[in-house]
């Protein structure tokens with residue numbers, strides 16, 4: 001049995017813990033590896049390696065840092081297919097989807113390659129007579145990333161390229177369910193010339209996470225995962241004075257107006273609800289049909305749900321793979337049952353789907369539930385599976401009010417041909433990322449990604465300009481170079497410009 005080890009100070013290590021967790025292949029249902037669950041000491045070693053590396057990395061010129069990022073970009077690009085296979089085998093998503101995830105992560109690396117421009121400060125000449133003011137940004141120190149199972153390459157790459165480019169050193173605690181992609185990324189960093197200790201990976205569970213949260217040597221924590229854990233991370237890490245961005249779960253609504261193109265909307269709804277088996281934080285899980293849009297959109301989405309080719313992620317014919325674990329599969333099946341028992345209509349039922357040759361795999365078929373209300377469990381819970389709930393309202397304003405009453409605020413979309421309705425929607429919803437005829441509006445790497453309300457705890461979104469702001473702090477210098485002491489003009493009143 002392969003054991004996934006930690007990566008500390010530029011090499012793999014077994015550390016001191018004898019606790020492990022199984023790593024499954026979701027398509028076969030078989031355990032394929034085990035991952036070490038780091039002890040307090042293991043995490044402390046990773047943090048110490050990062051702390052030791054910070055002195056020289058933070059003093060490495062910004063051009064040199066950029067060159068290493070460019071080399072890393074080339075290596076990740078060259079190994080994209082291999083990374084995608086690692087993702088598919090441990091997460092279950094289809095290979096084309098895994099390639100898309102690597103590509104979106106790579107775009108953050110490309111953004112971070114521009115670090116010399118991104119870190120340019122401001123300069124004001126002659127703010128007072130013979131006085132200039134300028135500003136620049138410095139790295140924080142050791143920063144940590146704690147990441148979820150659903151994007152084992154992309155979500156870590158939302159964080160570490162920007163953090164490292166800014167001059168920080170990094171400790172990554174990836175999901176214990178699909179830990180291998182981060183190890184390959186660590187090897188590629190080394191090959192790119194990143195000094196040992198600048199990027200470290202420590203695997204584990206709550207023990208590892210709590211050690212990061214409590215460490216006085218960690219300056220900032222980036223977290224992505226479920227809302228209860230995001231809230232916990234934010235509370236515990238800010239209590240020890242850290243800067244924290246903690247992205248949580250979601251319930252993303254798409255509203256469909258009667259003037260929308262039904263086939264266009266149905267194609268995109270199906271892709272957004274069932275792509276990656278619904279295990280995306282930006283997946284559409286609630287379709288809100290406005291006015292007369294309901295029956296036509298449900299019929300069209302039902303047809304597409306039935307047509308989705310479900311199978312192993314390694315099979316090039318598959319459009320949707322399994323969910324990540326047996327527990328996830330059982331939880332999703334149970335939640336669909338609550339929809340039925342609470343009075344909704346399961347119009348396409350994926351609960352009993354079997355995939356030939358993969359009978360032990362963790363499969364759930366695409367599922368559509370019509371007649372859902374906001375009190376039902378399928379609406380109030382984040383299902384995180386291939387399940388689309390359909391709700392019906394009379395007006396756009398009712399749909400906006402429904403979205404705003406929901407505790408999450410990650411993403412949302414509108415399907416319409418009315419610019420007026422789209423504009424009312426974009427201005428009215430309390431949500432961080434909005435799509436207009438775009439169902440999964442994940443911002444490009446040079447914008448920042450983040451939700452509102454229970455989808456993000458903290459002030460800064462990830463990557464893009466806010467990522468640079470999160471991983472640095474500003475200095476503003478006011479300077480004068482007097483020619484003689486006669487120029488002193490010192491005074492006891494508070495300094496004002498002249």
Ligand code: NAD
Pocket residue numbers: 146147148149150151155173174175176204205206209210224225226227229230247248249250280281382384410451455
């Ligand atoms: P999770 O919250 O279970 O785990 C995330 C991380 O927290 C993992 O590294 C895990 O080891 C750690 N963790 C789990 N339980 C912990 C505990 N009790 N104490 C300390 N650490 C703990 O999330 P997941 O199941 O891996 O991922 C799915 C969730 O992530 C969904 O809710 C999804 O919406 C969310 N997500 C959000 C975004 C976003 O951008 N907002 C992106 C991707 C995923």
